[in-house]
Amino acid sequence: MQKKLNNVGPEKWLRYVIEHIQDWPANRVRDLLPWKVDLSSQ
DSSP states (O other): OOOOBTTBOHHHHHHHHHHHGGGSOGGGGGGGSTTTOOOTTO
């Protein structure tokens, strides 16, 4: 069982990354790491 990180489940985070990575700047890819993404308002 996966733990939640920052109160966000891994499925929600992965869905966010898949939806955004195509247009994401390569020099900011670290901003997509689970501990950097704030999905609490979504």
